[in-house]
Amino acid sequence: DTEVTQTPKHLVMGMTNKKSLKCEQHMGHRAMYWYKQKAKKPPELMFVYSYEKLSINESVPSRFSPECPNSSLLNLHLHALQPEDSALYLCASSQDLLALTRGSYEQYFGPGTRLTVT
Amino acid sequence: KQEVTQIPAALSVPEGENLVLNCSFTDSAIYNLQWFRQDPGKGLTSLLLIQSSQREQTSGRLNASLDKSSGRSTLYIAASQPGDSATYLCAVRQGGKLIFGQGTELSVKP
Numbered sequence: 744d745t746e747v748t749q750t751p752k753h754l755v756m757g758m759t760n761k762k763s764l765k766c767e768q769h770m771g772h773r774a775m776y777w778y779k780q781k782a783k784k785p786p787e788l789m790f791v792y793s794y795e796k797l798s799i800n801e802s803v804p805s806r807f808s809p810e811c812p813n814s815s816l817l818n819l820h821l822h823a824l825q826p827e828d829s830a831l832y833l834c835a836s837s838q839d840l841l842a843l844t845r846g847s848y849e850q851y852f853g854p855g856t857r858l859t860v861t
Numbered sequence: 862k863q864e865v866t867q868i869p870a871a872l873s874v875p876e877g878e879n880l881v882l883n884c885s886f887t888d889s890a891i892y893n894l895q896w897f898r899q900d901p902g903k904g905l906t907s908l909l910l911i912q913s914s915q916r917e918q919t920s921g922r923l924n925a926s927l928d929k930s931s932g933r934s935t936l937y938i939a940a941s942q943p944g945d946s947a948t949y950l951c952a953v954r955q956g957g958k959l960i961f962g963q964g965t966e967l968s969v970k971p
Contacts, residue, residue, distance in 0.1 A: 785952075785964055786905070799958065833904055833905065840957045854904040
């Protein structure tokens with residue numbers, strides 16, 4: 744099973760709302776990632792968790808707050824977003840973040856959450 | 862700073878053609894290179910991953926090569942089909958990050 748699931752598929756929220764995106768994997772992966780993708784652009788890395796600890800924050804505004812409650816689950820909490828935050832939010836996972844084993848870097852992506860901020 | 866470039870940005874071919882997508886990167890200190898496919902509005906599907914010590918990988922009609930010293934990778938698609946129409950992204954792994962190219966939008970006409 745190489746599946747990463749994301750919920751919801753679509754989300755429309757106002758600028759004063761608080762919402763959360765959820766990502767789940769059951770491959771035993773210990774690294775999980777959040778990306779943001781605008782139309783016709785490649786994904787941009789936002790956050791990386793390794794062994795449930797935040798390893799990389801790409802200077803993302805504080806209105807995006809990640810959380811990794813356990814090794815299978817990754818959340819992205821959203822608050823006071825702006826219309827320019829509308830995008831496809833992708834979650835990914837990989838076996839590990841470090842060069843411990845061959846093939847440990849292959850990233851598997853979920854289907855994404857299409858977010859519209861009104 | 863690593864920069865990844867994909868050429869061409871868009872490609873339209875008739876069904877049955879063999880085609881090559883190009884990816885170049887500026888810093889050869891990479892762990893691996895991964896090719897992805899993305900259908901409109903969907904997530905990324907991993908096609909092939911080449912470790913930095915490897916020269917090529919094959920999966921079905923797809924063959925990817927890597928020349929780390931010259932900073933290049935190619936994705937070869939044999940006997941293209943309309944179902945291959947999608948955006949193809951290459952990404953290099955440096956440290957804990959994937960750095961993506963802008964993608965090649967492929968259209969295969971029946």
